Amino acid sequence: MPPRRLLLLLLAVLCPPVPGRGEQRAAPGKIAVIGGGIGGTAAAYFLRQKFGRSVRIEVLERGEVGGRLATVEMEGASYEAGGSVLHPLNLHMKHFAKELGLPAIPVPGKLMGIYNGEEIVFEESSWYIINILKLLWHYGFSPLRMNMWVEDILDKFMRIYRYQTHDYTFSSYEQLFHALGGNDFTQILNQTIDEAMQKASFSQKFINEMVCPAMRVDYGQGVNINGFVGAVSLAGAGSSLWSVKGGNKLVCTGLIYASKADVITGTVVSIEPKTRKTSTGDPVNLYHITYDTPSGQTGDIYDIVVIAAPLNRKIANITFKNFSPPVPEFSSPYQQTVATFVHGRLNSSFFGYQDPSAFHLGAIFTTENPKLFINSVGIVSPVENRGSEEEPPLQSAVWKIFSKEELTKEQLNLLFSSYDSVKVKKWLAYPHYSPPNKFPPIILHDNIYYLNGIEWAASAMEMSSIAAKNAALLAYHRWYGNTDKIDQEDLYEKLKTEL
Numbered sequence: 001m002p003p004r005r006l007l008l009l010l011l012a013v014l015c016p017p018v019p020g021r022g023e024q025r026a027a028p029g030k031i032a033v034i035g036g037g038i039g040g041t042a043a044a045y046f047l048r049q050k051f052g053r054s055v056r057i058e059v060l061e062r063g064e065v066g067g068r069l070a071t072v073e074m075e076g077a078s079y080e081a082g083g084s085v086l087h088p089l090n091l092h093m094k095h096f097a098k099e100l101g102l103p104a105i106p107v108p109g110k111l112m113g114i115y116n117g118e119e120i121v122f123e124e125s126s127w128y129i130i131n132i133l134k135l136l137w138h139y140g141f142s143p144l145r146m147n148m149w150v151e152d153i154l155d156k157f158m159r160i161y162r163y164q165t166h167d168y169t170f171s172s173y174e175q176l177f178h179a180l181g182g183n184d185f186t187q188i189l190n191q192t193i194d195e196a197m198q199k200a201s202f203s204q205k206f207i208n209e210m211v212c213p214a215m216r217v218d219y220g221q222g223v224n225i226n227g228f229v230g231a232v233s234l235a236g237a238g239s240s241l242w243s244v245k246g247g248n249k250l251v252c253t254g255l256i257y258a259s260k261a262d263v264i265t266g267t268v269v270s271i272e273p274k275t276r277k278t279s280t281g282d283p284v285n286l287y288h289i290t291y292d293t294p295s296g297q298t299g300d301i302y303d304i305v306v307i308a309a310p311l312n313r314k315i316a317n318i319t320f321k322n323f324s325p326p327v328p329e330f331s332s333p334y335q336q337t338v339a340t341f342v343h344g345r346l347n348s349s350f351f352g353y354q355d356p357s358a359f360h361l362g363a364i365f366t367t368e369n370p371k372l373f374i375n376s377v378g379i380v381s382p383v384e385n386r387g388s389e390e391e392p393p394l395q396s397a398v399w400k401i402f403s404k405e406e407l408t409k410e411q412l413n414l415l416f417s418s419y420d421s422v423k424v425k426k427w428l429a430y431p432h433y434s435p436p437n438k439f440p441p442i443i444l445h446d447n448i449y450y451l452n453g454i455e456w457a458a459s460a461m462e463m464s465s466i467a468a469k470n471a472a473l474l475a476y477h478r479w480y481g482n483t484d485k486i487d488q489e490d491l492y493e494k495l496k497t498e499l
């Protein structure tokens with residue numbers, strides 16, 4: 001072979017086709033997104049951004065758009081019942097709110113106390129300097145050191161935005177986390193937050209009294225959850241937290257609108273692969289999705305499928321028919337958390353106060369104690385006027401209680417000295433963490449992508465948004481064969497020199 005031809009051949013093998021050239025593959029005709037929560041609606045948005053105007057995007061949702069972002073109505077006002085609080089560094093969520101013209105409102109701080117089942121072991125003061133002295137007295141420099149420890153993890157995690165801005169994507173969550181901080185970072189997913197913080201020489205007293213309560217309010221578990229989700233939870237205990245005026249679920253409906261996706265009301269029951277021959281005779285994979293609608297069972301054919309709901313028989317009960325090799329079964333359990341809203345007066349003597357007028361707390365977190373039937377209780381404000389100056393008087397506030405089980409009448413009568421209305425929302429809320437957890441795959445088949453495996457690192461609105469962008473980029477780059485954008489090693493160093 002003449003050297004020139006050999007060179008060209010080599011180039012052709014080494015360089016993937018450049019989009020825009022003549023040989024480019026045709027765009028997909030139709031994409032299905034299963035699930036209209038923040039993950040699915042963000043996926044629709046990013047898929048539209050990547051694939052352009054011509055592709056049809058359908059979001060299949062069995063209930064309401066928003067999923068685990070939902071509000072409950074109580075006495076004419078709405079309150080966040082699921083995902084409620086965002087961190088200032090949740091950049092995708094921040095971008096969505098801005099792009100959609102949804103105002104972000106600050107989450108007001110509440111005086112916090114920690115209850116161990118017998119007494120309040122720590123009580124915040126409204127005087128900043130007194131809090132600092134109290135913390136120093138109880139825990140030495142641990143709180144300060146904890147902030148630095150969490151910040152270090154957050155700094156590495158933030159690299160994902162730079163990778164995604166440069167169009168890079170990962171075919172598994174192991175590779176995504178490895179690209180953020182190497183083995184140190186994947187290691188923290190394999191340890192409990194207890195182990196990770198002990199290794200960093202935090203005292204057990206500090207871990208039990210300060211760290212554990214934050215895990216219990218955010219994830220309904222103690223310090224046996226993995227180090228990463230633990231750090232996410234600790235970051236969420238910081239200041240400058242925000243949420244979306246009118247309810248976080250408005251981001252989901254806004255993203256549907258912005259993505260020009262069609263929402264189809266239906267419960268997906270199965271997916272089956274089909275092959276069709278193109279005009280050139282090459283086989284292409286397609287997927288037949290069967291779903292139940294109020295008017296009976298129906299179905300349709302799609303080129304690409306993005307699953308944005310937890311695959312678990314108790315949640316998204318989807319059967320993968322006739323796949324070879326078969327799509328594995330994901331049976332890891334989700335944690336039940338019950339959110340109970342009560343308009344009433346908290347019984348301060350339940351928390352060990354002799355004098356009710358000495359009680360000023362707006363949030364009570366708890367340590368691990370099997371006797372306790374609640375994880376947390378705190379005052380909430382309606383989604384419409386959160387962040388407003390005037391706080392409701394403690395006497396007649398709306399309290400949100402998180403617990404594992406539904407509260408009995410007797411338990412409510414213990415917690416409240418009087419109350420008028422109660423609303424209950426039961427969730428299979430987030431994974432039940434028991435590290436080391438293996439991530440479910442992202443790629444379930446040629447053109448089927450699964451988002452919610454990322455929840456096994458941490459379940460949060462921003463995590464689903466990151467997973468959505470990753471999947472949209474992955475679907476796009478794999479469709480057009482841009483392998484140089486997938487699973488790049490040393491990306492951090494590469495991008496450093498690029499800028």
Ligand SMILES: Cc1cc2nc3c(=O)[nH]c(=O)nc-3n(C[C@H](O)[C@H](O)[C@H](O)COP(=O)(O)OP(=O)(O)OC[C@H]3O[C@@H](n4cnc5c(N)ncnc54)[C@H](O)[C@@H]3O)c2cc1C
Binds near residue numbers: 034069081460
């Ligand atoms: C009580 C609670 C408090 C939380 N607090 C916070 C917080 O403060 N901050 C934070 O960032 N995160 C928080 N989270 C976590 C956050 O809400 C979730 O991580 C996030 O909303 C998950 O979004 P998702 O789109 O991935 O999943 P989901 O919101 O669960 O969306 C999946 C959607 O798929 C639909 N679906 C399921 N099966 C099918 C099917 N077979 N066919 C069709 N549709 C189907 C469901 O109806 C649902 O709408 C909290 C969660 C809970 C429950």
Ligand SMILES: *[C@@H]1O[C@H](CO)[C@@H](O)[C@H](O)[C@H]1NC(C)=O
Binds near residue numbers: 190437
């Ligand atoms: C973490 O645990 C998983 C699953 O047990 C394992 O495959 C992986 O190698 C572990 N990673 C590290 C860095 O120890």
Ligand SMILES: *[C@@H]1O[C@H](CO)[C@@H](O)[C@H](O)[C@H]1NC(C)=O
Binds near residue numbers: 269313
């Ligand atoms: C899941 O769906 C299958 C059939 O589609 C059904 O037989 C099974 O009972 C369902 N499982 C649960 C837990 O709902």
Ligand SMILES: *[C@@H]1O[C@H](CO)[C@@H](O)[C@H](O)[C@H]1NC(C)=O
Binds near residue numbers: 349415
């Ligand atoms: C309040 O809590 C105390 C202590 O647990 C309990 O004895 C009492 O019955 C509760 N209820 C009221 C209405 O005080």
